Amino acid sequence: MTQFDNVSVVKQANVYFDGKCVSHTVRLADGTSKTVGVILPSSLTFNTGAPEIMEGVGGSCKVRRKGEGDWTTYAAGQSFEVPGNSSFEISCDEPYHYVCHFA
Secondary structure (H helix, E strand, O other), X not given: OOOOOOEEEOOOOEEEXXXXXXXXXXXXXXXXXXXXXXXXXXXXXXXXXXXXXXXXEEOEEEEEEOOOOOOEEEEOOOEEEEOOOOEEEEXXXXXXXXXXXXX
């Protein structure tokens, strides 16, 4: 899917890590929410409340979930899952465009 139709977009951006990650919340007609954003080149650690699926739509990143020793690389068109009440480290050498799906 290349676009979301019939949605509401929260105008106020979600800005994290001094602007290294910026996203907007998108609310779908069925009541679910997603965020659509960009992570600029950086190494960041995110904490999760609910389980998440991060869908890469541009660029690439390396990810290490809590408890993992090795980094895994994800490119555009690939996704990774993160359990709820957990965390993950993400490292980007280029802008990484994503959609975050909340479970």
